[in-house]
């Protein structure tokens with residue numbers, strides 16, 4: 001029937017999504033319903049030229065596969081670390097997690113090579129877009145997503161739209177300061193939540209404990225094979241190591257205070273945690289909010305994301321939302 | 329001429345503005361151009377009943393005067409401490425600065441008594457509206473105003489509109505946390521910028537110094553007549569008292585860090601400081617931002633408000649903007 005044909009056409013609408021992280025460069029074909037049809041992963045090259053040519057090569061390969069997979073690619077969405085001007089499709093500035101990655105026009109070369117429209121935003125904002133389209137943020141007018149992975153990032157949805165800020169520097173949630181004299185942060189500042197609560201920060205503390213031979217639990221084989229990570233700290237604390245527990249408490253308190261600052265500034269309905277540490281932080285952050293936030297924000301709900309690939313799905317959602325909406 | 333007549337009619341359009349603060353209850357007739365035509369001040373009564381009847385009495389008096397003053401009152405705007413639901417015209421919740429002031433419908437009784445439309449918002453949001461219509465915020469799409477007076481409050485303008493938040497608790501800027509173990513705050517929390525940088529906090533520190541006989545400067549008559557206030561602390565520091573200077577430095581650093589948190593969350597173009605301490609904090613806050621904020625927000629400008637009556641002007645602006653706009 002005609003309606004089945006139309007359903008079929010709609011289902012084949014897909015996006016090419018690119019995720020540029022500190023470690024890997026990933027490309028994926030993502031269909032309208034949000035499933036990852038095919039994914040390609042390579043180490044992210046260290047130089048600008050190698051990175052750009054690898055991006056284009058991976059995209060061309062994916063475009064070929066998309067034809068065989070019956071996926072009609074409507075455009076390309078890019079998620080990248082750093083500050084992004086999404087109107088221009090340009091990476092303005094990155095930390096040294098991604099080298100040679102400032103003032104980079106991504107739209108022009110990708111669009112020229114593939115003859116497709118290109119959208120670009122940063123990883124935190126893409127994660128928020130992913131939640132809005134496919135995750136816990138569906139139908140929620142005001143929410144914030146906080147990514148607790150190697151670093152800490154995030155995105156803010158206000159009245160159903162991303163908050164980009166006047167210099168595209170809004171929602172730099174990792175660099176919310178919760179201590180004037182706190183530990184040094186990758187940004188050069190002190191006491192940012194990234195310096196307390198990120199995977200990097202926990203790994204730093206785990207290594208310190210391990211160096212002092214304190215990352216152990218009486219009568220338990222901790223299997224402390226290198227590299228020491230945040231996971232070792234968490235399991236030591238769970239098995240009764242009080243020093244590990246104190247470090248994690250401090251990390252959760254700092255993250256909770258940072259999130260309370262978000263609540264007292266934009267007052268969203270919902271906080272979505274994603275990243276590897278999300279499920280660890282969900283309960284303590286919920287508790288800290290109920291203890292320390294202002295009366296009217298104490299009830300703000302904290303949930304853990306159930307999206308597998310927030311950056312890729314968010315990158316895809318820019319393509320899928322813009323190319324299929326009726327009103328421009 | 330007809331155009332002169334129309335100009336004259338437009339100029340007579342005015343608002344009744346009410347400001348409900350911790351100390352005073354103030355009513356003013358404010359004309360379209362933003363000048364205060366007449367102002368009425370009374371101590372804010374301690375009980376709900378006394379307060380409501382005084383509000384209505386002062387408004388009725390002002391309405392009579394308005395006729396003689398050739399001011400055509402288009403409506404009533406109310407600025408109050410506490411959390412406000414502006415859609416309902418209801419004060420949801422106040423700190424104990426204003427007693428018996430929770431779940432109070434202000435719109436119905438005022439509107440019933442005066443037969444005029446009534447708008448209500450909190451003092452911080454009204455200050456932001458005042459800047460948008462009459463102050464440094466004119467034509468600025470994204471800005472934040474921070475009031476540093478007895479307490480600390482503020483409002484956020486994003487895409488030319490106030491950010492109210494999902495439970496009307498956005499822009500509670502006084503309760504941004506910058507220290508996990510900081511001094512206790514009026515909200516019950518710890519390390520809020522209000523607990524470091526407000527007039528109350530500085531007065532508390534000034535009194536402590538004075539009690540230890542340390543609020544003095546060698547060879548200078550400090551005229552330390554009671555009550556001891558923030559002003560004594562500032563003049564002691566200016567005349568070389570290093571302890572007073574250290575306290576003020578800490579206060580400015582805390583305020584600066586709190587404002588950096590705002591920059592990293594909503595990234596406005598402009599920060600407007602108002603309240604009695606604004607001119608004192610302007611330079612140090614500008615410096616702290618340039619030293620500690622992320623690269624893309626380092627250049628955010630900090631200015632001091634030049635509005636005499638931000639709360640009253642903001643309350644009036646709700647009336648003047650809504651009753652005279654062409655599109656609803």
Ligand SMILES: [Ca+2]
Pocket residue numbers: 122124125153154155170171172173
């Ligand atoms: Ca972000």
Ligand SMILES: [Ca+2]
Pocket residue numbers: 450452453481482483498499500501
């Ligand atoms: Ca406010």
Ligand SMILES: [Zn+2]
Pocket residue numbers: 174175176185186187188189190192194195
């Ligand atoms: Zn930082």
Ligand SMILES: [Zn+2]
Pocket residue numbers: 502503513514515516517518520522523
């Ligand atoms: Zn507080």
